[in-house]
Amino acid sequence: MIQPPKGTRDISPEEMKKLQSIIDRFREIFEKYNFLPLETPAFESFELLSAKGGLGEAAKDEIYYFKDKSDRELGLRFDLTVPLARFVINNSNLTKPFKRYQIGRVWRYDNPQAMRWREFWQADVDVVGSSSMSADTECLAVSVGCLLSLGFKKFSIRINNRKLIEKILIKLGVKENKIFDVFRIIDKLSKIGLKNVKRELKENDIDIEIEDILKISGSNKEILENVKKKFGENEGLKELREIINLSRKIGIEKYLKIDLSLVRGLDYYTGPVFEVKIGDVDVSCGGGGRYDSLIKNLGGPDMPATGISFGLDRLLTLIKDSKILNRKVFVATVNDKVKEEAFKICQNLRKENIISDIDMMDRKLSKQLGYASKMKYPFVLVVGKRELEKKSIKLRDMKKGKEKLVKIKDIVKILNKVLNQ
Amino acid sequence: MIQPPKGTRDISPEEMKKLQSIIDRFREIFEKYNFLPLETPAFESFELLSAKGGLGEAAKDEIYYFKDKSDRELGLRFDLTVPLARFVINNSNLTKPFKRYQIGRVWRYDNPQAMRWREFWQADVDVVGSSSMSADTECLAVSVGCLLSLGFKKFSIRINNRKLIEKILIKLGVKENKIFDVFRIIDKLSKIGLKNVKRELKENDIDIEIEDILKISGSNKEILENVKKKFGENEGLKELREIINLSRKIGIEKYLKIDLSLVRGLDYYTGPVFEVKIGDVDVSCGGGGRYDSLIKNLGGPDMPATGISFGLDRLLTLIKDSKILNRKVFVATVNDKVKEEAFKICQNLRKENIISDIDMMDRKLSKQLGYASKMKYPFVLVVGKRELEKKSIKLRDMKKGKEKLVKIKDIVKILNKVLNQ
16 A cells, blocks of 8 residues: 655545635735735755755755756755745846735655654745835734634744844854854754753853843833843844834734744844744744845845745644534435436535535435435435425435425525524 | 746746636535545655556656655656545545545646646546446536636537447457557547548558547437447447436536547546537646546555546636736825824724735835835825824825825725725
């Protein structure tokens, strides 16, 4: 028996209905904020995927790499941001800001583990061309909109600013060429703990009291004030304050939490960074930030950009079963002779927007009723010869196990009534 | 400048809106017929893709083949039928019939040409587990439903039956081991013409008067009668008749056209075959048929199945621009001081389900109006300090170039009125 490749999986109809409803909600909210849909190929040239500013030299280890039959080096996309950057470079006449969303699968050659697949779904929104903090706030606002629309109540988006942390680190005595090392080590905080972070810093000859940053806590307002008192005013702090103020004004500040330990793993972030946490679950369900140098690094113009990306596979495991509408009816037949008539009745119901189905296994009536029960049909229409002669049909309530005779011409009206109860 | 890989393309927001509306229509109709959604990985093991009954040995030439870092042989899926067959084999407890739909991309290493991409979109419906002709008719009915829902009026689904053609060929003297060769040659009829079909048959030592089959024409009823008169009754003919009769009953026969020259290219078809043509365009927009041996050939149980697949990229080029709703408003600011207030107004409109957007480029008012005009906003709200003091805002009709002062509390009501005109 041939299984799906390692790290991938089939999404069964039941799960797929849930995933589809998540995707639909994202789309609805994204479009309300006037983000536009874009679709890019599943694979890209390896030159793009391995370019500086993206995965860089690590690319070959982390992606599915292959060659086409003309020896072109290719790879499955590992995110939706690098393809967006390529699209922006290829289409220089796009009206700016270019606000786009994209929902699709990406592939990474990770070690498969719980809630981590080699093939997974992302939903991204990005604003390209604006350096204003209103673009970052817009990404946060649309994210809050999506999470609320999915029915989540307990969630937070942690935010920070890399420029601010860089300034603080330099004040604390870190050399400029060590900044990215510190970012990478701090990024592991939740995984390895403070003690190990301190040890790793020491091992890298970085001699700072990292608690000086990490122990600053309180409300967003308090953190902003304390940082200013301790390290002085600077660009990154201003940006953070601007996002918080604008967010307060539009009613989303309560979902934001400044966290000075947040830096994010990827090299390309240049300012604000975000990370989404839902409930008490310790894994991130999404994240992002500003990446003002990526497009230039990939060979394009100097073009600011910011965005956020959600991991749909994780949301899928966290989301409650949405109330699945069960507005459907099965058309059963007493015998073969009424089959064509039954198919006609079924087809008419579909025209009236009632989900309906009919036997295709030439099963006996009792087996058809068993099938309908297994598939959770609340009602079954039983088509029989004698009833047809009276232009009627039996309507069976599967829960109560009761039947009544109804006129064929009244079926739609009656079904619309009973199915909506 | 790095381009998308050869044979692939980006789908711009404008095109993507169209494609998305096609996908939405397909989903809606599929679900009305109670087909269930399934999602399978983008790549499968090469063992599956190259198995007998699918592409077979030709697989390596026709697919994107690669190895993962543990040297597992993989390939991008070339259709959605073979992954479905694998899913059915892996999940033996599925309630039958299993009616599933899947919409997604597939990849083939073809030579790119007009309307032919190496990465393209398919929408499939299949009924697994039923050998009844009502399953085939169901696939035809849902197809007609989709095409009508997309607004097509001039279309036809050509149908035929391989069992019937096989019987006729044997009556005409073709040896059984030559049957598939004849299928493959007849399949080229529309491409190479009758003269070349006859030549190729001769070159393959197949000495028949192929016109004896091909010249049988007329209405579906006439063809069924003529074939019976000429070649006698047989299983394939019975199946074809059953589909036509059932289709007449449910009101879709007018869209079906028996075409005895239709055999389809793939080896795995075993009975009814279908092909969708729209208007006068000579390319197929979809096709399918019954494949009762595929699941067994892939190592599964003896399991009948039938289905149909649409090529969405081709539909995308044929479809008229759907009337795009332009219910959106841009919130412009007179200067920086009113920005936060403007963002708040914008955010409130979104809560009221009005698509709205705001400047993120710190542009002057005149530039903002230019942007709104370029992006085809029918209305702009202009937020200014003096107006805010009067709890008001200017509403600008972009077509007429006229402005009027409106109360902030009345905006939603007024916008809902003017945007619906």
